[in-house]
Amino acid sequence: MTENDTTQSRETERNEREHTSRFRLALAPGKILIIGTMGSGKTTLAGRLARDTGFLSESIDACRIRYGDGTTAGEELAWDQFLKACRSQESVILEFSGCGPHVEEVRDNLRSSGMRVSILWLAIPLESCIARSLQREQDVPYPYLWVPVEDAVPAFDYALSIAWEKVWCRVPGFQVMKFAFPGTAPASEISAVTRNVFMALHNGNACSGIGREGGRKRSRRTRKHASAGQRKRVGQRDGS
Numbered sequence: 001m002t003e004n005d006t007t008q009s010r011e012t013e014r015n016e017r018e019h020t021s022r023f024r025l026a027l028a029p030g031k032i033l034i035i036g037t038m039g040s041g042k043t044t045l046a047g048r049l050a051r052d053t054g055f056l057s058e059s060i061d062a063c064r065i066r067y068g069d070g071t072t073a074g075e076e077l078a079w080d081q082f083l084k085a086c087r088s089q090e091s092v093i094l095e096f097s098g099c100g101p102h103v104e105e106v107r108d109n110l111r112s113s114g115m116r117v118s119i120l121w122l123a124i125p126l127e128s129c130i131a132r133s134l135q136r137e138q139d140v141p142y143p144y145l146w147v148p149v150e151d152a153v154p155a156f157d158y159a160l161s162i163a164w165e166k167v168w169c170r171v172p173g174f175q176v177m178k179f180a181f182p183g184t185a186p187a188s189e190i191s192a193v194t195r196n197v198f199m200a201l202h203n204g205n206a207c208s209g210i211g212r213e214g215g216r217k218r219s220r221r222t223r224k225h226a227s228a229g230q231r232k233r234v235g236q237r238d239g240s
Helices: 003-026 042-053 060-067 072-087 103-112 126-134 149-166 186-203 220-231
Strands: 030-035 056-059 092-095 116-123 175-180
Touching (some): 030 042, 030 103, 060 072, 116 149, 116 186
Parallel strands (some): 030 092, 030 116, 116 175
């Protein structure tokens, strides 16, 4: 890296810090729920937002690690703790897949908090999600059999597309946003999403699409994978 590149990088970081500080001061307390299939960048964005907002952070997988033990009782305890964070009156960055048997419980607990609620769907090409997921170790306690990543990723995406229309977009007062991006440059894309999230939260606007159209058609191959994944429902982890 040249001296000029280093200077530009530092200038960019300084501008981002100033940008974040301005919106942080103006950001009202609330819940921010990040949803998406496995490998879509939920954890990365949640960490970035928690750092930049000062909000607490909670995810279903973090609850599984702290409270789960690979049994159904442990799984229930993990969900109890996650739902507790959803209905608390503290500002929290929350993270789970956005679909599955607990989706309505999550919605209802968010509503019962009485706080401002924003839902962020991270949508990137499924091939990128699969590649990222294959690089991760599956060390989260879970009581059921695992479905192959190649099946689980599109299955979650398909289920989320249904939950998005039937659950998340139908709650009066919820601010719902879909961010779609290529997934080829995670660091720069997450920075762009973070900036747009702050702007949308500050302005109270919903938005769809970062870098490309928010709505995307599933290919025949994706639909085939989704159907296969749904047939193996017992092995899907609810809340990636």
